[in-house]
Amino acid sequence: GENVEQHPSTLSVQEGDSAVIKCTYSDSASNYFPWYKQELGKGPQLIIDIRSNVGEKKDQRIAVTLNKTAKHFSLHITETQPEDSAVYFCAASIGGFQKLVFGTGTRLLVSP
Amino acid sequence: DADVTQTPRNRITKTGKRIMLECSQTKGHDRMYWYRQDPGLGLRLIYYSFDVKDINKGEISDGYSVSRQAQAKFSLSLESAIPNQTALYFCATSDSGQAGYGYTFGSGTRLTVV
Numbered sequence: 001g002e003n004v005e006q007h008p009s010t011l012s013v014q015e016g017d018s019a020v021i022k023c024t025y026s027d028s029a030s031n032y033f034p035w036y037k038q039e040l041g042k043g044p045q046l047i048i049d050i051r052s053n054v055g056e057k058k059d060q061r062i063a064v065t066l067n068k069t070a071k072h073f074s075l076h077i078t079e080t081q082p083e084d085s086a087v088y089f090c091a092a093s094i095g096g097f098q099k100l101v102f103g104t105g106t107r108l109l110v111s112p
Numbered sequence: 113d114a115d116v117t118q119t120p121r122n123r124i125t126k127t128g129k130r131i132m133l134e135c136s137q138t139k140g141h142d143r144m145y146w147y148r149q150d151p152g153l154g155l156r157l158i159y160y161s162f163d164v165k166d167i168n169k170g171e172i173s174d175g176y177s178v179s180r181q182a183q184a185k186f187s188l189s190l191e192s193a194i195p196n197q198t199a200l201y202f203c204a205t206s207d208s209g210q211a212g213y214g215y216t217f218g219s220g221t222r223l224t225v226v
Contacts, residue, residue, distance in 0.1 A: 001171070009152070034214055043116075043202055043217030044155070089154060099170075100215065102147075104154040 002027040002094050006103025014111055019080050021106045023090035024072040032093035033066060033073045034100070039086045047088075048075070080110045115139045118203050118218035125193050125225055133188045133221045135203030142208050144186040145215065146170075146178060149200040158201075161186055162208065193225045 003026045013019050031052040036044035050057045050064045050073065057064050066073040077084055087107050091100040116137045125131050135144065146158040157170030159178040167178060175197060177189045190197055200222050204215040
């Protein structure tokens with residue numbers, strides 16, 4: 001079945017630096033790739049997503065890139081702030097269905 | 113009120129007990145999911161339902177059962193709880209009619225089996 005690998009598992013940066021989280025997927029039929037942010041004591045929240053017909057998408061300080069040939073996608077956060085500290089999950093759709101397979105998560109810590 | 117509500121938020125139960133986790137939603141979404149979160153393992157799919165009469169197993173369904181009582185309600189049961197079912201459980205919803213595929217998650221139920 002579909003497998004999604006996510007790296008790194010933890011990431012520490014200084015406020016103002018950029019952060020990059022990378023994911024690879026195995027199912028070439030995957031066509032939807034969302035990213036979720038999970039704050040302490042809360043459920044994951046969708047922050048950005050990308051479809052297979054698009055190579056890059058940006059929303060203010062966050063951006064996602066997709067390389068379908070290599071089967072990997074990345075989350076980029078610029079000008080990080082302490083409130084960006086959270087666990088981030090990538091996910092990939094299974095075939096054409098609305099099921100998502102999640103990566104193992106990245107704990108991002110932004111130090112002031 | 114939250115769009116996706118999970119009850120209880122926290123629960124401690126004993127090995128062998130039956131327990132039910134409940135999820136209700138006001139999003140009007142037709143699809144509902146139960147995921148389990150463990151440290152280092154991410155979110156793993158237990159069961160999912162695409163409409164009231166549809167129930168499907170996910171990757172880790174053993175030891176669990178579900179009931180879709182209505183479009184807005186999806187409950188997860190542990191028939192005989194065991195310690196390795198200690199985890200954070202999330203309910204999620206999505207809408208098959210929307211162009212997007214994003215899930216809306218509840219706040220989670222932290223279950224401890226002793």
